[in-house]
Amino acid sequence: MKVYQCDANGFLIGETVADESPLEKGVFLIPANCTKKKPPKEKEGKIAQFADDKWKLVDIPKPVESLETEVADVVEDEPEIEGSEEAFLLAQLRDCDLRTLRPMRAIIAGTDTKEDHETLNAIESEISKTRDKLKALILEDDQL
Numbered sequence: 001m002k003v004y005q006c007d008a009n010g011f012l013i014g015e016t017v018a019d020e021s022p023l024e025k026g027v028f029l030i031p032a033n034c035t036k037k038k039p040p041k042e043k044e045g046k047i048a049q050f051a052d053d054k055w056k057l058v059d060i061p062k063p064v065e066s067l068e069t070e071v072a073d074v075v076e077d078e079p080e081i082e083g084s085e086e087a088f089l090l091a092q093l094r095d096c097d098l099r100t101l102r103p104m105r106a107i108i109a110g111t112d113t114k115e116d117h118e119t120l121n122a123i124e125s126e127i128s129k130t131r132d133k134l135k136a137l138i139l140e141d142d143q144l
Contacts, residue, residue, distance in 0.1 A: 003034040004050075009111035012039050012048040049111070056109065091135040096127045
């Protein structure tokens with residue numbers, strides 16, 4: 001029996017075969033992440049995704065590399081304060097911003113997992129602590 005295989009996020013990978021059970025005639029063993037439901041024909045700029053027991057066509061997500069490049073271009077425009085603790089903290093914040101791209105892309109594409117949300121929560125916690133350190137450092141400098 002022909003079945004349609006998806007990745008962990010429900011995006012169509014292709015066709016595969018479900019074998020008949022050796023124990024039960026007429027019963028087919030459908031592999032994980034597969035469905036018997038035929039996907040729609042893909043259209044330009046769209047990809048088939050299986051969710052909630054049905055297929056839908058969704059926009060093909062923008063590649064992460066191009067998002068990282070766009071963010072890196074913006075980050076490069078920020079003033080640098082080389083060799084200072086302030087520069088180190090700003091670099092940590094930039095790093096946090098870049099690490100949010102992959103889970104945010106998944107959320108925007110509707111392919112997010114619990115791990116994506118946990119990653120974002122951990123990064124947000126790190127950002128909050130780093131901002132507090134930066135704020136304290138700036139207040140300390142203002143008092144000098």
